[in-house]
Amino acid sequence: MSRGKRLYDWFDSRLGVEEGQEFLGKAFPAEDSFLLGEVALFCFLFLVLSGVFLGFFYEPSTSDVEYDGSVAEYQGEEMPEAFVSVLHITYTVPFGMFIRRLHHWAAHLFVASIGLHMLRVFFTGAYRNPREPNWVVGTGLAVLAMGAAYTGYALPFDEFAATATSIGYNLTVSVPLIGDFLGAIVFGGQFPTSATIPRLYFLHVLVIPAAIAVGLAVHMAILIRQKHTEAPRDGDVRAGGRTVDEDDDSVIVGLPAVPNQTAVSAVVFFLTAATLSALAGFLPVHNVAEYGPNDPAATPELIMPDWFLMWVYGFLKLLPTWLSFSVGPVHVSTEFIGGIVLPGLVFAAVVAWPFVDRTEEIHFTADPLDRPLPTAVGVAAVAFIMIASIAGMNNILASQVLGTTTNVVNPILTAALLGVPPLFGAVTYLLLRGDASGPESGRESSPTAADAGGGGDD
Known part of the structure; x- marks a missing residue:
């Protein structure tokens, strides 16, 4: 018996390697859009790895220390230790600026890939019975991804980041009855206090990443347990040494997990790494040296959140102050309505949709052009x-752009927010209802394997 065979038998007797052979042959859909979930997974991996590197040099403290680094304009100044450590990472630590940029762009691509993944699932109807639980888990992961980005946004403790983070504090304390308590828990009291940065750092590097890791594990476990969706077949398919009927939804047709899908995943991994490296190498990120350390007595001229939270900021900009009201001792402010209630309703609608679009168990993806109402709802939501x-x-x-004031623009934007989405949705519905005349259809997949067990994508 060869050494390789003895080594294999040793592992097989302890880990049941032979039993895992069946999983290696599981079929995965040969659809490029299905790889968006893998992009998100790899972005999270890069976030963790780059975050570990940055964590070696970052100091989550607002205590003042004397700066003695390579930025001449701050030499000898007393500044918050968090700000000083970010300057040190950016301008002194070897590859520090590159890793910081990579971490930044990985966060943006992480949120973007989750959003695009959810749009793909929505428009192809892959959220339908029996996959509603994974849609809910995916929505939770999107919320956690934005929460991780927000908590990391404050950590440099420069003038811009601290001012932008204060918006989140104001929204937190605006919650009726329990706002001050929530502010004390998350921010350590009235923003900013000496406890603010340590608490946000704790949330950013441990609590939220752990929750994301658990969510990803649950997401993957459900994917493995359930059969993945696949594009409708144009006819009977010869795969895995047998013929699979075009309507047989008990069998999954696609690429074998090993070696085909493994090779595809490796390509996606390196393409993700190359994209993030190119972004980090050529595009700058938030310039902390330009803004300087946090100054409670000053406010930057232009304050706004990142793109994935801009819609929440838009609610705050458009809601008039007269919407505030009080019921006895309970005060409901426009900050609470625009920053908490309306975003909460948006995510509640996203979570509830699979239970509104109830249908019989579905295995195949749908052509959005053959689903007038769901597609119209999706267009209106976007x-x-x-x-x-x-x-x-x-x-x-x-x-x-327009050379006018916000008093002129805001009514127009409010009218557009209330009128354009229903209009787009109605036009989409009318156009698709007139064209929808056949069964749901989708792009042809490239089947090379068949699997009657649980699958790998939603």
Whole structure:
């Protein structure tokens, strides 16, 4: 018996390697859009690895220390230790600027890939019975991804980041009855206090990443347990040494997990790494040296959140102050309505949709053009978020683009937010209802394997 065979038998007797052979042959869909979930997974991996590197040099403290580094304008100044450590990472630590940029762009691509993945699932109807639980888990992962980005946004403790983070504090304390308690828990009291940065750092590097890791594990476990969706077949398919009927939804047709899908995943991994490296190498990120350390007595001229939170900022910009009201001792402010209630309703609608679009168990993906109502709802929702995001930049739109004031622009944006999404949705529905005349169809897959067990994508 060869050494290789003895080594294999040793592992097989202890880990049941032979039993895992069946999983290696599981079929995965040969659809490029199905790889968006893998992009998100790899971005999270790069976030963890780059975050570990940055964590070796970052100091989560607002205590003042004397700066003695390579930025001449701050030499000898007393500044918050968190800000000083970010300057040190950026301008002194070897590859520090590159890793910081990579971490930044990985966070943006992480959120973007989750969003695109959810759009693909929505428009192809892959959220339908029995995959509603994974849609809910995926929505939770999207919320956690934005939460991780927000908590990391404050950590440099420069003037811009601290001012932008204070918006989140104001929204937190605006919650009726329990706002001050929540502010004390998350921010350590009235923002900013000496406890603010340590608490946000704790949330950013441990609590939220752990929750994301658990969510990803649950997401993957459900994917493995359930059969993945696949594009409708044009006819009977010869795969895995047998013929699979075009309507047989008990069998999965696609690429074998090993070696085909493994090779595809490796390509996606390196393409993700190359994309992030190119972004980190050529595109700058937030310049902390330009803004300087946090100064409670000053406010930067232009404050706005990242693109994936801009729609929430848009709600805050458009809601009039007269919407605030009180019921006895309970005060409901426009900050609470625009920053908590409306975003909460948006995510509640996203979570609830699979239970609204109830149907019999579905195995195959759908052609969005054959689903007038869901597609119309999706188009209207995308238009709603886009217009709200534009509203978050109303000051730039007014002063730099239109040469006017926000008082002129805001009513127009409000009318657009209320009127354009229903209009787009209605037009989409009418166009698709007239064209929808056949069964749901989709792009042809490239089947090379068949699997009657649980699959790998939603």
